[in-house]
Amino acid sequence: MELSAICLSPYGQSPSQTSLRVLTTLGIKNAENLAIPSVRNDAAFLFTVVGTTGFLGVLAGQLPGDWGFFVPYLIGSISLVVLAVGSISPGLLQAAISGFSAVFPDYQERIARHEAAHFLIGYLIGLPILDYSLDIGKEHVNLIDEKLEKLIYSGQLDAKELDRLAVVAMAGLAAEGLQYDKVVGQSADLFTLQRFINRSKPQISKDQQQNLTRWAVLFGGSLIKNNKSLHEALMTAMSNKATVLECIQAIEKAA
Known part of the structure; x- marks a missing residue:
């Protein structure tokens, strides 16, 4: 052939x-x-971002004085920034997801x-x-x-x-x-x-x-x-x- x-x-x-x-x-x-588009990589990326920032935020809440307020607030805002980037520039978020997907x-x-x-x-x-x-x-x-x-x-x-x-x-x-x-x-x-x-x-x-x-x-x-x-x-x-x-x-x- x-x-x-x-x-x-x-x-x-x-x-x-x-x-x-x-x-x-x-x-x-x-x-x-x-x-049906797969959301496996997207979901894993967002779960990791939210889970990690949440965990770090809880730990940062133990810092003394005003640091215990401002640091968790700043860490928590990371998830909001990621979502904002996804809304404004999906290509950037997709690039990050693609890089993260290498963990699979x-x-x-x-x-x-x-x-x-x-x-x-x-x-x-x-x-x-x-x-x-x-x-x-x-x-x-x-x-x-x-x-x-x-x-x-x-x-x-x-x-x-x-x-x-x-x-x-x-x-x-x-x-x-x-x-x-x-x-x-x-x-x-x-x-x-x-x-x-x-x-x-x-x-x-x-x-x-x-x-x-x-x-x-x-x-x-x-x-x-x-x-x-x-x-x-x-x-x-x-x-x-x-x-x-x-x-x-x-x-x-x-x-």
């Missing part, structure tokens, strides 16, 4: 309905929660699995890879295709190209769903897919959008599951900061 010669049919020819049962049969865990033992492995899936599926369906990163807070895989870029920016994506981009966009989500009970990194992927949908013509209905999302998870998950050795080899190469060319060589060697 030539790895780069996998074709996708236009959306109109893809299954009319992709049920959650089909995704579960594929091996996707908790398929019903795939489109599975987080770096999740990133590698997620981004390797984007890379592998992009490669398998013939989309050139420009670069990638597994750095926390900067995780990405960038594709390069001048024709697609023009179609996206002009809002002229047709059904065939939307299919291809949808599968790549949902690949990371699918890879996490096959391995873990909860998917943590789906928010950015869903946002990316919605951006592609908004740039397509003709526009598709809400029901079609939902089915496209599920179908893309199914297709991407099937490719990942059927090419497990390639995916794992790519995860290792990316984790070792291999170049894009070296990553492609790892894929082809594993094949």
Whole structure:
């Protein structure tokens, strides 16, 4: 099999309905929660901030004189500042949460699995890879295709190209769903897919959008599951900061 010669049919020819049962049969865990953004990292970060400042505030309350009043007040205000930053500049708070998330033992492995899936599926369906990163807070895989870029920016994506981009966009989500009970990194992927949908013509209905999302998870998950050795080899190469060319060589060697 030539790895780069996998074709996708236009959306109109893809299954009319992709049920959650089909995704579960594929091996996707908790398929019903795939489109629900995970709050695990956010909740852990905020709980830690509030819990730590609360504990320190109680200890500071034992200080003599006015210090026992002002220091707990200042410490307690940290939680309010964090919430204020989240309201005014969500990006800064998200960066802090991403850095904090490194405390989870599975987080770096999740990133590698997620981004390797984007890379592998992009490669398998013939989309050139420009670069990638597994750095926390900067995780990405960038594709390069001048024709697609023009179609996206002009809002002229047709059904065939939307299919291809949808599968790549949902690949990371699918890879996490096959391995873990909860998917943590789906928010950015869903946002990316919605951006592609908004740039397509003709526009598709809400029901079609939902089915496209599920179908893309199914297709991407099937490719990942059927090419497990390639995916794992790519995860290792990316984790070792291999170049894009070296990553492609790892894929082809594993094949």
